[in-house]
Amino acid sequence: MRIRQISSLRFALFAVASFTILLLFSATFPNIEWLLYDYRVRLAARLSPDGASPSGQVVVIGIDGYKSLKDKPLIFWYPQIAECIRTAAANGAAAIALDLIPYHSLAEKLQAVMQELRGPDQAAEGNIGKDLDHSLITALVRSSVATPILQGYNGDVVPFYYGMMAHMPNALPVSLQISFDEDGVLRRSRAADQDESPRLVAGVCGATGLCAPEQSFLVNFRMLDAIRTVDFGDFLAQRVPAEEMAGKIVLIGMVNGNEDNVPTPLGLRNGIFFHAAALETLLTGNTVRLADPWLSTALLAALCLAGVLVSSTRPPRPALVLLLLATAAYGAANLWLFCRGTVLPAAPHLFALGLTAALVYPYRYLAEERDKLRLKETFSYYVDKSVIEKLITRDARHLMEGEQRNVTVLALDIRDFTGLSNAYPPETVVALLNHLFSKFTEIVQSHGGFVNKFIGDGLLAFFIGEDSPTPSLDSAMAIHNIVQHMNMQKELHQFIQDRPVNIGIGLHYGPAILGNIGSSRKMDFTVIGPTVNLAFRVESVTKELGATILATGEVHERARQDYAFRHLGAVSVKGFADRIEVYSPLQRTH
Template sequence: KVSFGGNSLPGCLPVLTRFTGYIRPIPGLGANALGVGHVAMTLDPDGPWRRSLPLACFHDRMYPSLPLAAALAAQKLRTSDVRVEGDTLVAGSVRAPLDANGRLPIWFNGPPGSYRSYSYAHLFYSELQISEGTKPGIDPAEFRDRIVIIGTSAAALHDIFTTPFSGAASDSAKGGGLGKMMGAEVHANILDNLLSNRYLRPVPRALSWLLVTLASLGLLAAILYLRVFVSVGISLITFPLYLGFAQWVFRDSIQVPVVPFVLGALLSMICGFGYQYWIEGAEKRRIKQMFSRYVSKDVYNELLSNPKAAELGGTRRVATVLFSDLRGFTTLSESRPPEEMIAQLNEYFSEMVEIVFAYRGTVDKFVGDMIMAIFSAPLPDPLHADRAVGCAIAMQRRLVSLNQAWKAVGKPELHCGVGINSGDMVVGNVGSQSIRSYTVIGDNVNLGARLESLCKEYKTDIIISQNTYGLLHETYAFTELGEVTVKGKVQSVRILSVDWKQEAGAPVETA
């Protein structure tokens, strides 16, 4: 028999705030009650009733809530027996954990209708049946040694509330509304918590922040440092794993932060994938700026799909360089109109560049009428020596076709010499802060240029070094030229001439 003072509309009443007034029970009921409990509540900002206000203050006097007053009456205790020890409310066998605002998180035992309820009309009719000597529809024994909470279920009386179970399917007759819970049943849940000492125990705020921070940073690190498909997979399974973990510990009345974790994880994903997209886009733009005109379309697409393979920052690598220079072009250009010579030179370059691309080479630069090409950079290629020799042979054969076409229209014929060398080279971006280009440097690069200049002296078209010869996988027709000491080198170098006019030894297949 615990009386309470009327209904209270939902509000956000601060804990232990001095209330300006209260509604007393009717005199006849209040005088015979074992105690009086308040029914004030605090609703969360998003609407649900998740926390109980076990103590309230009016005129410097403490008033227990209805469930706490019932728990005190069940133990034959008074309000004066209630004390707070740290963050725990103690009242006899009751040990209720309080949050920082003195509120008690409610452990709901189930959706609306989890506790047995009876219509007052049925009770009234059962009492009439007893007075008439017939068997009642509701046996009075069902209420023996029980705590009974009386409340209303009519929606118009504003005593139904949203709870964490409001999304669960429930019968409107049980829950007093579609998914909402009667105020009396909320009080029943709180009373059950107090008597059984089973409470919803949120993880401490400091630990919650630590958990969310570590999880968010861990997800961000996975996105930034792991491969894309791995980080995407981790991101996809993170949410169900964490929500499953939250549900698992919730069975033991432990509440871990869910919304902060979801927000933190989403922020990590947005920042991580956004940064990756920006970095990848910047890398692709850099590659496009550097290589779109200097490598074949296939090599360019490979670079876009795997930018890190190019090692643009600079690295030492075994590669092959090819230098091709026109003979006597400077003298020839002095006797012809510059427009005609430039047009013919551009036609020659277009054909030669097409061949370099076909053999997966990179056009490093044009210096006057010279072409410098690299093989095995920016993408590593184990057949770089074969591709360079095959490219040189194809260039010479294409030049024969060009000369035939030029001769037919009265244009002068052109002839070129090609020097090829292989070995350790430094490849990467070279230049100033404002202008840079991807190139190769080193003694082996210089040797390749020197070999091209020897073509005129040895009256041959293609000269390769012993270094390149030792890396070849295919068979070509060669002529030994002996050893030569080139400018800038102390040791002599064995060189060979490629007999490109012979059919023996076809060049390596193009890409």
């Protein structure tokens, strides 16, 4: 269905309204954009798993929180952690970062336990636990001579040897704090805490010179699950080749535990993998960049304009297909760019085309209904209701303003009417015409035609049909038959006694202009053009050729499957240079 197109001013208003609503939406519900961001991360990881491969320069040595700490707590693993640090340093690691905090001194813990068991007055035996503490501290001091050691802390939670780190040759305390977005999901890595204390990623970059730390950046989580991970036990058992550590950034921390799980776009992951993914993002250069705000705004404006343009000029169904295709195209382009590190906004941009359609089409529908009502009021005196509906199912506004369509014009004239009008009183003549035209109008309307106007003793009607003039022939034959019937039954005796009425009908098919024509004081919906003129000219030769109905070659060509015709030759008519082939319809064949 075609519905009313909107003016340029309303076009602009709808575009501005859509743009404003979407901007307010994005400002009010920012978390929706982040939800769509996470969805794209997961989708990109599935569709392009090799599109963001890690550099391989980061290795995670993971202490299994379920397996290793099941038998004994972390405090009793200090010697093994020390051995892990020494081995990684000996194998040529570029840097070692501890994403765990040994905040308990084993010596102090055991001393407190022994005092509690023996009583406060009893001294503890020997240096219980000092050897274990010393093994870890010694490993840190010796390894830091040639390898940068980055020890994590979290606010006030610091390792028990924190005060000694100043005496370690190449050891640096780094913050393990992380910053979540407003919706509680971890997506960004920041270089420092609010007090400017460096965080782990920035500390590693500064210590190794392998990457340039950024103040804040989006982590490319597509590399997260591909980072090289070595089991803590396997590493201690020397089941990992030494060359795998050479020149690598080694992160040591807990994996598979519940304490350090953080929400990421890919779901819950241990914090150590977040740090590893952040380092790989910088090392590979596979950064994730948000599009500039001006570009996002321009894209939103363009989508709103496109949505209003399509919605204001096309019928709903084709427009819906176009808008869905355009939305899908934007989504595909958005994902393609996302896989390559550029983040275009998804919300509200994906909703822009649909919103504009939701705003425009109700207005167009209401405007169309208003135009239909005007047309019904205009046509109601001249045409059957079913014909009105057929006329306005297309574009009511265009029909009112003027439109060219293919029509069959029926021109009817009552022959020798001058003699009738001179022979009878005016009121009798008027009554006769009203009687005849009522019959003729009813027939025309019953065959789907439109009685456009009465011209003295004549009638102009037309039939809208892109292909077949058959309804106009049916109407002409029915008028001819009813006139014969009235003459035979002396139905007109009350008006003109026994005097018969004779008519002539001309039919021509072709393009004509339909529209409201007139002045500001009086307007008439009418049909004009050469097609109308030729129908009247053909009617004017019916008496000369001895036929009641004459049709042109255009009518004959399109209706010969339904009617039998008699060819009467070519005639010259006023106003047309070429001779016109005319045919007299005989009877319906189908």
